[in-house]
Amino acid sequence: MKTAANPSTPETGIAAGKYLHMYRRMQMIRLFEEQVNDLYTRALMPGLAHLYVGEEAVAVGICEALRQDDYITSTHRGHGHCVAKGAAPDRMFAELLGKKAGYCKGKGGSMHIADPQTGNLGANAIVAGSTGIATGAAFSAKHLKTGQVAVCFFGEGALGQGVLYEVMNLAALWKLPVIYVCENNLYCEYTHFSETTAGDILARGMAFGVHAESVDGQDVRAVYDVASRLVARARNGEGPALLLCNTYRYTGHHVGDISREYYRSKQEEQEWKTGRDPILVLGNWLVSQKLADEAALKSVESEVRAEMLSAVEFAVAAPYPSPEEAE
Amino acid sequence: MKTAANPSTPETGIAAGKYLHMYRRMQMIRLFEEQVNDLYTRALMPGLAHLYVGEEAVAVGICEALRQDDYITSTHRGHGHCVAKGAAPDRMFAELLGKKAGYCKGKGGSMHIADPQTGNLGANAIVAGSTGIATGAAFSAKHLKTGQVAVCFFGEGALGQGVLYEVMNLAALWKLPVIYVCENNLYCEYTHFSETTAGDILARGMAFGVHAESVDGQDVRAVYDVASRLVARARNGEGPALLLCNTYRYTGHHVGDISREYYRSKQEEQEWKTGRDPILVLGNWLVSQKLADEAALKSVESEVRAEMLSAVEFAVAAPYPSPEEAE
Amino acid sequence: MREVPVRELTFAQAVREALAEEMRRDSRVCILGEDVAEAGTPFKVLSGLVEEFGTDRVIDTPISEAGFTGVGVGAAMTGMRPVVDIMFGDFLTLTMDQLVNQAAKVHYMSGGKWKVPMVLRTTLGATRRSAAQHSQSLHAWLSHVPGLKVVMPSTPYDAKGLLKSAIRDDNPVVFFEDKMMYKQKGPVPVEEYTIPFGVADIKREGTDITLVATSSMVQVALGAAVLLEEAGISAEIIDPRTTWPLDEKTLVNSAKKTSRAMVIDEGYGRYGVTGEIASVIVEGAFYNLEAPVKRMGAMHVPIPFSPPLEDVTVPTEQTVFEGARSLCGK
């Protein structure tokens, strides 16, 4: 890729390499999901999957602010978090196909990828189901004095689950190094969040003594900046935070959710896709800052696509576990 | 009793009879509990009971603002709510002793008194266990257009239960006529509320779109005033409210909790009992306003005590259910 | 019943028709749940109801299973007849306090003063490649709890008749639908009917062995019965239809007649429904039994995602056939 050798960007002093890395990571997520959808369409993937397309800047902006041994917990829409935290696409695809080479030996599938090596405590198919786990990981970090931070990703639908407030209260009382990242993509399944959420999201954190901020979830640099601050704060013993990331899922609730007009308009989808696409936004910025040119960005895309294709190939060819392994 | 014939009080325009009635109701609760403790000490009552002594102004101030067909839900510390809503002490004592004449035929006991006649949906031994029920009653009132209001009493310990926030969110979304009354008596069992409650209680309501206010829970007139406003608001279709009542329990968490020094000082107890006793506060005001004299108040006390003694007598003499009734 | 006009409906259509009829009959019946209105649930079971009954009666909720189940309990106590929708049976975990400590106990604990005419509809069943948190069949838990009735329909006909009874019941009923069965078709009379609780249905008559099967396992047992027939074994299939109340008599009488029994249920095999039903049969038919009652349930592991793994965790026609054949000593 043609870029200046790790120059500091004028605005933030962060190495440009970091932003290029983020660009690549976002492309990885997008193109990973492209393959997932393809596998579904070709009837090669058992069950369903919830794509993260459109929300890439959230996972990447946050995870880039983390150490490898920091913890994350993830959701049913978890591929993006896994990739951003450093999981290998080939073993992720293998898991999605139920193959033995998968992260969970095929036992987990799309909604349960977990990986101790990258601090991934696991995706979770219960909405808000991992909020306790993330808070517990922060509890360990504090008690064992490891300096680790835990990030709990959840969709805004999880705001409906009482356990979230129970653990925010605990985290605030005990000053735990945990960051609750609310990915508000405007919908829980087929219902707009305004129909299910009274009051104010940030106020919900603050009412429980949790520091709260919001950020444009389509701007990876903004996400990264605020995440870096909140992570430093948590690591510093200053307690938990709630970060509201405003974002949008481009496609259906899951791969089978094709006809969406009854709950949202094509125009709304179009506006998010064209005006605020996180990959375009960062790409344009990289170009405008002369940190990369269009050709370089294109070549990232094609490199990543090739990587994904070979990862898929690996997964498709990989053997299933044998039935005795069920026990 | 020697009082002027139902004069309006200068301050609020509320009939003095109402305040005298409140005075009597508070005495009823206090002397009811005096008997409960006595029954326990004499080993006549099976199990334990949680006394409401010290908190009388909350139940009375709220319930006086309600219609008979308005709903309440209550807690493990529920005798005061039952009395305030109009339950008969003799059948309450019978229930506490497990007698067939009790409100629940002896099946419920102290923690489960329920009475459709007075809109009492039941005391509940699960902390926050009735928050859904109260919200559901408000749901019915709205859907059936009955004009009823539901009041959900709970101790501040219930702020730890996530379901409370789930139902507050629902009540706010659906503008249900429900009032969440938080009785902050400073302790959940043997732990001070500040050790278990981060952030701010009123903010917790507001963050979910619930109107929130607090009041001195030892001043029955103040409680009644704010309750009247909130009830009118709810009946008017303006939605739910959270009312924080600051109060204190004079005695142990339950009748057996005698040695309390390890979690709170005698001095603290003394300050609440002498400085802010709800019965004294109202009594002094009634006297200062010349709405009653000391002798009249004394005679209320002795009338009520006699009533309680005969209610206890009834309950002690009443038969147990026969074992076949278990099925 | 079979004399009146009959159509073929899917299981989902039968459920929907029961709801629609009861909602027309009784304006106090309403539906509460996630994505129940315009979306008609992810399984499309409720499609069309909001159009007829409006968003006042078909009510989308936040993802607050405990909260809206609790609202259902309170609403039921005070004049409504709510049908609460819990999308996946796995999410019952979140409603257990409302269901078990509240709904199930209110009537008894209040000395009969308050009633809770609430239905909680939910799903069960694996093999949908949905992994451990979206595949469980947790009806044993609720069957264990006094104060709850538990319904497990296995055909469109049963689903409709039992759901109508559930809605008319004055106390809480938990209604389990096999999510893999929604598209299965079966005859449903045009005329109104209800099916009482506690009455088992003999889904197939036979003489050599009694197969007691619930919900999803009834079709599996029927398939196995065909294989057994070919092997010269005549299987009688009993569907209890409700695990509580349980029609002990029909189970016991069948086992007495055939002298051999096997119980098949999709819940985890240990400490589940099969233990109770097998024990009831042993208690009632011991002296007529030629062999111990056999049980088949889900393997005692969290349900795995990978198809070759998942497929071996639940009873199939083949494993039921083999189990029954060996029980008959063949």
Next chain:
Amino acid sequence: MREVPVRELTFAQAVREALAEEMRRDSRVCILGEDVAEAGTPFKVLSGLVEEFGTDRVIDTPISEAGFTGVGVGAAMTGMRPVVDIMFGDFLTLTMDQLVNQAAKVHYMSGGKWKVPMVLRTTLGATRRSAAQHSQSLHAWLSHVPGLKVVMPSTPYDAKGLLKSAIRDDNPVVFFEDKMMYKQKGPVPVEEYTIPFGVADIKREGTDITLVATSSMVQVALGAAVLLEEAGISAEIIDPRTTWPLDEKTLVNSAKKTSRAMVIDEGYGRYGVTGEIASVIVEGAFYNLEAPVKRMGAMHVPIPFSPPLEDVTVPTEQTVFEGARSLCGK
């Protein structure tokens, strides 16, 4: 084991000693729960621990059973060994998602990558006049769930040895203590010991009938055995000690020997522990049995408050005696 120095400890003291020893041995062991620190729980089981281990390791929580159980799961996955205290077993309803969908499944679902060395201690048992929401024995639910181990000690000796094993187990264990038993005394060796899971204990040897009893019911069965002895019937009493893993062999062998068996458990009688254990015995000892296995559990009603009502809902020495005698045809 009985050669080494032995003292009499109460059940509560035995539990406390197990915790204290494990906390000394392993600094990752901590306690989370309501009023566990200065108050030492309402049952005073934990009195003194906070003085030795401090509030960093004996941690008072808000009334957030789901929340702090979830924290326990996450803490267990990441290096701690939390012991979560749920005051009354009835409150398990609130922890079911964390326990069943999270704790129980993490190890399997992650392909063995993550472990959850968490113990959840809670109580069971009625007759405390605490009514329907504070008296339940809900261990059947957890025994039904793959991924959980379930421990039901019946003596101070067992409580100590089993709790130490639970704390050392690398995956979740639910530990049920009978709250009516806390003051019961029994011999406990001074020297350290642990008791493995899945090993039943023969609490009394006998030849005519096998009484399988769990937790609180072991004492009841022992009392009934004395009455049976007087009636000329020799009862063998087997305490499985853990319902999962279950020591099927010891149960079956005893039933084979005596030819009659009865299972007694304080949980609700229907769809509970007795159904599983009775079925296991029937499966293994059918051809040796003279009579169907009998079961006794709590009456199928919410537990009533009134003493004369509550007392008839649970098995007693007298009802066990009568049941066993009639099972022996006397």
